[in-house]
Amino acid sequence: MKKVLETINLNKYFYKPVKFHVLKDINLSIYSGEFAAIVGPSGSGKSTLLYALSSLDREYEGEVLFDEIDLKTLTNPKLAHLRNKSIGFIFQFHYLLADFTALDNVMLPGLKLSELNHEDLEVKAMNKLELLGIADQALKKVNQLSGGEQQRVSIARALINEPRIIFCDEPTGNLDSKNAMIVFDMLKNLTREFDQTILMVTHDDSFSSATDRQIQLFDGKIIDKL
Amino acid sequence: MNRFPILKIVITHLTGRRRQTIVAMLGVTFGITVFIFQAGVITGLQDFFIEKTINATAHIQIYQDKNRKSPPILRNVYSEDETWISVPNIKNKKTLPKLKRGLQIVEILESYPEVTGVSPGLSTQAIFKIGVTDISGIINGVDIRKENQLFDLEQDMVSGSIIRLETVNNGIILGSGLAESLATLLNDNITVISPDGIALQMKVVGILNTGLRELDESRAYSSIRNAQKLMNVTGNYITNINIKLEDVDQSGTLAREFQSRFGYTAIDWKEANEGIFSVFRIQNIVTYLVIISILLVSGFGIFNILSMMIYEKMNDIAILKSIGYTDVDIRNVFLLEALFIGFFGGLAGLMVGFVISWITSIIPTNIEGFVSSEYLSINFDPAFYLLAFIFGLVATGIAGYLPAKKASKIDPINIIRSQ
Numbered sequence: 001m002k003k004v005l006e007t008i009n010l011n012k013y014f015y016k017p018v019k020f021h022v023l024k025d026i027n028l029s030i031y032s033g034e035f036a037a038i039v040g041p042s043g044s045g046k047s048t049l050l051y052a053l054s055s056l057d058r059e060y061e062g063e064v065l066f067d068e069i070d071l072k073t074l075t076n077p078k079l080a081h082l083r084n085k086s087i088g089f090i091f092q093f094h095y096l097l098a099d100f101t102a103l104d105n106v107m108l109p110g111l112k113l114s115e116l117n118h119e120d121l122e123v124k125a126m127n128k129l130e131l132l133g134i135a136d137q138a139l140k141k142v143n144q145l146s147g148g149e150q151q152r153v154s155i156a157r158a159l160i161n162e163p164r165i166i167f168c169d170e171p172t173g174n175l176d177s178k179n180a181m182i183v184f185d186m187l188k189n190l191t192r193e194f195d196q197t198i199l200m201v202t203h204d205d206s207f208s209s210a211t212d213r214q215i216q217l218f219d220g221k222i223i224d225k226l
Numbered sequence: 227m228n229r230f231p232i233l234k235i236v237i238t239h240l241t242g243r244r245r246q247t248i249v250a251m252l253g254v255t256f257g258i259t260v261f262i263f264q265a266g267v268i269t270g271l272q273d274f275f276i277e278k279t280i281n282a283t284a285h286i287q288i289y290q291d292k293n294r295k296s297p298p299i300l301r302n303v304y305s306e307d308e309t310w311i312s313v314p315n316i317k318n319k320k321t322l323p324k325l326k327r328g329l330q331i332v333e334i335l336e337s338y339p340e341v342t343g344v345s346p347g348l349s350t351q352a353i354f355k356i357g358v359t360d361i362s363g364i365i366n367g368v369d370i371r372k373e374n375q376l377f378d379l380e381q382d383m384v385s386g387s388i389i390r391l392e393t394v395n396n397g398i399i400l401g402s403g404l405a406e407s408l409a410t411l412l413n414d415n416i417t418v419i420s421p422d423g424i425a426l427q428m429k430v431v432g433i434l435n436t437g438l439r440e441l442d443e444s445r446a447y448s449s450i451r452n453a454q455k456l457m458n459v460t461g462n463y464i465t466n467i468n469i470k471l472e473d474v475d476q477s478g479t480l481a482r483e484f485q486s487r488f489g490y491t492a493i494d495w496k497e498a499n500e501g502i503f504s505v506f507r508i509q510n511i512v513t514y515l516v517i518i519s520i521l522l523v524s525g526f527g528i529f530n531i532l533s534m535m536i537y538e539k540m541n542d543i544a545i546l547k548s549i550g551y552t553d554v555d556i557r558n559v560f561l562l563e564a565l566f567i568g569f570f571g572g573l574a575g576l577m578v579g580f581v582i583s584w585i586t587s588i589i590p591t592n593i594e595g596f597v598s599s600e601y602l603s604i605n606f607d608p609a610f611y612l613l614a615f616i617f618g619l620v621a622t623g624i625a626g627y628l629p630a631k632k633a634s635k636i637d638p639i640n641i642i643r644s645q
Contacts, residue, residue, distance in 0.1 A: 051639055082550075083549065084550020085550065095544070095642075096545070099238045104234075
């Protein structure tokens with residue numbers, strides 16, 4: 001299987017308020033088509049690891065290779081292009097543009113990429129919304145949608161440019177158990193049916209145990225690889 | 227969805243904070259309005275004055291400068307490098323202000339293709355006296371037909387006619403201000419006394435109002451012969467030649483040419499009115515300072531509003547950056563917001579400025595300054611409108627660029643981590 005992500009001796013420090021070693025000698029690889037979860041107690045550095053892997057945070061020591069390209073060597077415009085084309089994000093708080101409709105939000109990354117013309121992109125965005133079962137909400141402003149629906153809009157947005165990998169930071173953390181279940185099932189479905197690579201941070205064991213692989217993090221170290 | 231997501235974000239931001247946007251636009255509108263109005267009034271007045279001046283004074287005037295100091299005669303013997311010479315109380319040699327070969331010079335001047343009219347004449351200071359009132363002024367002895375050809379005096383006549391200067395013996399035409407000060411009416415007799423002490427009874431055959439107050443208050447016209455009588459000279463004695471040109475802008479170069487060719491002082495109208503032009507320059511500087519400070523203030527307004535907007539829209543910036551929008555995209559969002567404010571605020575300013583200028587130009591004001599005119603003449607030169615608009619856009623662009631640059635530097639990780 002092809003490696004999407006690889007880290008070599010990744011170390012990360014926080015300097016404020018005092019110097020603190022957050023991530024310690026992380027060596028891990030994520031393979032194409034994998035549904036992996038980073039798990040661990042709070043404060044173990046799960047989110048920090050995700051941010052470093054996902055190109056958002058580049059202040060670390062060591063290397064993070066994305067498709068064998070060292071993220072640190074990328075210029076800002078190249079990095080933006082990488083995020084646009086190859087990475088999808090789903091955060092705990094849905095991070096949508098509140099004044100825009102669901103459809104507009106889904107289309108935003110596609111418009112930036114501009115590989116498709118406007119009409120085709122709109123059709124594609126509708127397909128993604130359909131896939132996530134919220135096509136009927138497409139023309140509503142996102143602040144009129146429920147939390148679960150908003151999270152599904154952000155999944156659709158993450159999918160629009162068919163990224164190599166989707167990073168999820170506690171995607172179900174802000175939802176009630178029923179909606180959490182729906183969202184999780186949809187993510188799982190994406191990996192099973194569309195071979196989508198997903199790396200998810202969660203503290204919920206009932207979800208993480210259902211993924212292909214759990215990366216156990218404790219005090220900034222990987223303690224157990226399955 | 228809009229084909230241009232950036233544009234849509236811009237519009238959403240601006241309409242989301244409608245009140246602030248309008249206040250920022252009003253700042254620009256106000257600045258541009260003042261620009262248009264002030265520039266229109268000031269330059270309108272200046273142009274009006276210049277036009278009047280060009281019409282009422284010669285483009286070039288040739289005369290002999292009596293007041294030039296003659297160098298000490300010892301200089302003819304001792305050179306400056308070797309000898310210090312100090313001669314106190316040098317007095318000028320007595321010379322008559324006569325232009326020698328004056329009428330030949332007139333003929334030569336008339337042969338120039340650039341010259342449209344030449345009027346020789348002589349002028350002297352004089353005291354105008356009626357009863358117990360006396361006022362000093364200048365009397366010009368002219369060939370009234372030629373003078374009329376140059377200055378279109380006929381059009382400025384309030385009463386009487388220019389041609390009576392030829393038909394009436396000892397006729398005189400007074401400037402309106404002068405006539406008013408003397409309290410004379412048409413056909414009154416006045417006494418004119420020259421510096422040489424010669425007094426002449428003259429009959430007022432016309433009153434002239436050019437609109438240039440200084441001239442109207444001091445100037446009178448008579449025939450050449452009568453002026454010669456006052457100056458106690460005869461024949462072809464003239465002291466100055468007034469010249470009108472086809473193209474006013476050539477006056478400077480031609481004046482220099484005439485001066486070197488004929489050996490007499492030749493000044494163009496700009497030089498003759500130097501005092502006024504330096505006042506104009508100061509006026510213009512003040513005008514631009516006022517405009518720049520107003521635009522500066524509206525620039526600060528835009529800066530503030532955008533800074534606040536960026537603070538509020540941190541989340542949006544983090545989202546856009548995390549889904550692949552570049553620093554430049556983010557900068558453009560906020561820069562465009564500033565330019566939108568500048569564009570529409572400026573457009574409104576142009577319109578309000580035009581309307582205010584137009585209303586002002588049709589209200590009678592009857593100003594009596596160094597020019598008198600019934601209406602304020604306002605300059606509607608489109609160049610001002612263009613300049614004002616560009617000025618506004620540049621000011622708002624600069625005011626917007628700084629916060630926009632700051633927004634583009636925001637690192638999404640800081641926003642996402644803080645949630």
